Amino acid sequence: MTGVPASATGGTGATSKPGAKLAAVAVDQAGVWNIANILTMVRLVLVPAFIALMLEDGGYDPIWRAWAWAAFAVAMITDIFDGHLARTYNLVTDFGKIADPIADKAIMAAGLACLSALGDLSWWVTGVILFRELGITLMRFWVIRHAVIPASRGGKMKTLAQGTAVGMYVLALTGPLATLRFWVMAVAVVLTVVTGLDYVRQAITLRRLGMAAEREAAVASEAAEAAGAPGASSASEASKAPKAPKAPKASKAESTR
Secondary structure: OOOOOHHHHOOOOOOOOOOHHHHHHHHHHHOOOOHHHHHHHHHHHHHHHHHHHHHHHHHOOHHHHHHHHHHHHHHHHHHHHHHHHHHHOOOOOHHHHHHHHHHHHHHHHHHHHHHHHOOOOOHHHHHHHHHHHHHHHHHHHHHOOOOOOOOOHHHHHHHHHHHHHHHHHHOOOOOHHHHHHHHHHHHHHHHHHHHHHHHHHHHHHHHHHHHHHHHHHHHHHHHHHHHOOHHHHHHHHHHHOOOOOOOOOOOHHHHOO
16 A cells, blocks of 8 residues: 555556655655755754844944844744645645744754843843743653644733843834833743743643553453454354244145154
8 A cells, every 4th residue: 555546557546656655755864855854954954144244343232232122033833834835835844844833942042041041131131031932842742642732822821021131132223112121021031931831730630541441442352352352352243143944734635754
């Protein structure tokens, strides 16, 4: 079974042309190179570029910081579009499932770490955000066998707040804007903690429900196997088999012959 339609194999589906299976594999591999995955790759490439721009000339040159902000902004924007394109045009691939969250966390971690290393942001803020992001990512893998934790509105607000706050810190802002970015970061930290706790609750609930469903399925499977055991099945089939008709009784006249 090649997974290729019968019309593509030139037959009825029972046989396939030589090389049809190889062609199907090639199509699957080519599917990785779609616009959604390319945007994810661009975001991964932007991570080292952002770090280099951010730390150029000691990390305090406003011009280099502006270029670093541009790289960070492009990375955050591609994060919005790659997921949307993948879902809208059915471009979801195994590569995208793995690379997309890695790219998301990498650009955010790079921004926070650079800001803390330069003394612009407290390390505890970076620690709280990165601990939450890493923990939730691991928790998603923990429950992925049973269910997928859906993205929530709070999670989207958290991402927006984090991106805005880090972007404002990357720029060399002064005066009221410097005060504003502090409060934006405070909101981002609060949303990070609150949504993180909510994800933990969802993960525990989904895993518990998934394990319960697996146990029920296992019990049902065992019951079905027990009901279909060879001895039991032969006995039940014998009981259901039609009985041979009884021979008619001889009449009194015939019995005296």
